[in-house]
Amino acid sequence: MSKLLTIPSIRDSIGYLVEEGFIGAGRISEAAEMYRGSQERNHAPWNVGHGIDLPTFQFFETNPKRMARFFGNMENFGSQDAYNIRHLVEGYDWTGLGEATVVDVGGNTGHVSLALSKKAPALNFIVQDLENVIMDVKERAEGQPGYERLRFEAHDFFSPQPVSGAAVYLLRFICHDYSDKYAAKILQGLVPAFRQKSRILLFDGIMPAPGTVNNLAERKARIMDMEMMITYNAVERDLEGWKALFAKSDKRLKLQSITTPRGSAHSLMELVLDEASDT
Known part of the structure; x- marks a missing residue:
């Protein structure tokens, strides 16, 4: 299984989940309290976890490496037959x-x-x-x-x-x-x-x-x-x-x-x- 990490798109997916999504996942309750009922793009648990005020996509535009990893994740996602x-x-x-x-x-x-x-x-x-x-x-x-x-x-x-x-x-x-x-x-x-x-x-x-x-x-x-x-x-x-x-x-x-x-x-x-x- 660890050999899968040599495949760039799979490595990007794991990195994206661990270093982007998981950090926000632990802050769901906190975000719900802070932004009750908000539909704003920068009021996600991801924002709370990372301490970033920009919406996720806007932040990625300022950080080419994290944007590239996101696209790699999407490539892996799209490689599944259902997608x-x-x-x-x-x-x-x-x-x-x-x-x-x-x-x-x-x-x-x-x-x-x-x-x-x-x-x-x-x-x-x-x-x-x-x-x-x-x-x-x-x-x-x-x-x-x-x-x-x-x-x-x-x-x-x-x-x-x-x-x-x-x-x-x-x-x-x-x-x-x-x-x-x-x-x-x-x-x-x-x-x-x-x-x-x-x-x-x-x-x-x-x-x-x-x-x-x-x-x-x-x-x-x-x-x-x-x-x-x-x-x-x-x-x-x-x-x-x-x-x-x-x-x-x-x-x-x-x-x-x-x-x-x-x-x-x-x-x-x-x-x-x-x-x-x-x-």
């Missing part, structure tokens, strides 16, 4: 969109858009992330096959969406990192960019009701929920929680479909704008 991007690639009718634009919001390296572009060659992809991330990705992607089909754009997803009329605004593993206050702000920033047939596609977890899945699956789901609370003051949502978030974001947002690809830990939630609803 493989093939579930997203194969779980939606991407070719049925025809010649259209997909905006990969918070798309980081663009690896998801790259995989989707191979599945649906007629689509155009715009990968958005923070400016420092995009600059780094552009430098590393230059000359790499397939990346010439992607357009990279600096954008803070808490700001209004600058690309109007895209067929799909894709949010993969984004909203579960934020409390309802901030997840709603992300969704609200997308709605003004909608045109006819635009939709939001969320690829995220839907928490099972207690006792409805096997013990291992339930254990993993509850651990993930705790991790979101400890590190980000965020939450894994059950279906009613997602619906409440959509209503809070914009009453016109309609959950049109839910698809859970076989073997996937996450579901595809398709949101459209119902103009007939009250605003």
Whole structure:
């Protein structure tokens, strides 16, 4: 088992859990007393444990080594079959969109858009992330096959969406990192960019009701929920929680479909704008 530590992504995951999450895990009660009912990003047990006032992601931006370890942890996390991007690639009718634009919001390296572009060659992809991330990705992607089909754009997803009329605004593993206050702000920033047939596609977890899945699956789901609370003051949502978030974001947002690809830990939630609803 110790030989696994020679694999960089596994070493990053263990380091991340021990030196980031575990330090916050011992301060849950203290954070609950200090920040009663707060949805602020910097009011997590992680902040109390580390004595840092910045939200976790903002702090990582100031500390490249810890940011790199976080990305290594995510690489290891994504290597598990239940979290493989093939579930997203194969779980939606991407070719049925025809010649259209997909905006990969918070798309980081663009690896998801790259995989989707191979599945649906007629689509155009715009990968958005923070400016420092995009600059780094552009430098590393230059000359790499397939990346010439992607357009990279600096954008803070808490700001209004600058690309109007895209067929799909894709949010993969984004909203579960934020409390309802901030997840709603992300969704609200997308709605003004909608045109006819635009939709939001969320690829995220839907928490099972207690006792409805096997013990291992339930254990993993509850651990993930705790991790979101400890590190980000965020939450894994059950279906009613997602619906409440959509209503809070914009009453016109309609959950049109839910698809859970076989073997996937996450579901595809398709949101459209119902103009007939009250605003």
